[in-house]
Amino acid sequence: MTVKSIAQVKPPFPFEAYSHIVSPIVAADGGGFMFTMPDIPGVMADGATELEAIADGREAFIATVSAMVDMGQEIPVPAFNSEDFTPASASGKILARLPRSMHMQLTARAKTEGVSLNALVLAFIAEGLGRRNVAHR
Secondary structure (H helix, E strand, O other): OOOOOOOOOOOOOOHHHOOOEEEEOOHHHOOOEEEEOOOOOOOEEEEOOHHHHHHHHHHHHHHHHHHHHHOOOOOOOOOOOHHHOOHHHOOOOOOOOOOHHHHHHHHHHHHHHOOOHHHHHHHHHHHHHHHHHHHOO
């Protein structure tokens, strides 16, 4: 088997320009934290602490972008721009009313996946935002 060596490239947008999600991994699955970057599918890492997960996520970001460039793929533009938001207007907390049947389905899915309801909903939102951004390009 031959392994291709891929040259590391400088990303067109810095790591800090992209949003990311750090979520806990349940103890039954080894514990620690999972890092994902919704704007660039495939950027995924984990670590024993949140900071380790982010550091490993930075390495995964560089590796994924380098591989995408090597394959001639376009690097996605960050979906969010920090100038689009004012810190005072975004507390990071939302309240959503759901039909009871949907709430029950989400709760059951979270239990099956071994994650909190909050983590599951955040993952679905991030996935949906990633798909939407890809479709609009």
